[in-house]
Amino acid sequence: MKKYKVNLVQDKEIILSGKGNHLIWKKANSLTDFSSPWDDKPIKKIEFKAVYNSEKIFFQFKVDDNQVHIHPSKEKNDSINNSDRVELFFRSDASLEPYYCLEIDPLARIMDFKAKPNRKFDFNWNWPSQDIEVKSTIEPNYFIVEIAITLKSLKELNLLKNGQIETGIYRAKYNLQENNLFEPTWIPWVNPQTKEPNFHIDSSFGLLELT
16 A cells, blocks of 8 residues: 655644645645546646644645636535545545545535445535534645544544554546536546546555554
């Protein structure tokens, strides 16, 4: 499995701004190893970072993009599902029984759900609101999404085990086509080795190691 080392920070009261300007990010490893196995066109830079303290783990995506697409649906999940977004999936093990999905758009809206293999999604499930926080900002040439999740909630869901979290890290980019419709380019950290785009499969996960 691909691995990413999550560094420990001693900072206690960390308040995210969504702007990527907190000093904790200087202590994080930079991950830019993203690709689109199903599309030959070059992708713009995606930078992922993570750190943790005694209570929470913090994630940041900085995504180069000068044409952010937000789908104008009034229904939140429909809008997020057809918008540019970043995604984190967490699982206990390769059986995916179950796994938990966070799909977050540049407006910091969350589509969270519990899942089982073969795309059995439970949208009635939500990450406990007191255990997650998301902030974001959109600039002319990029957007940033920052996420804070309590370690307690990860442990309760059996996702943080022995200092490790099995995690999928993804990006969806919606591009305008000649027919005036927007179609997604799917961009994972780990190439799942599938013929068609598929994040909902055990081979799309890597490993976060809390140092």
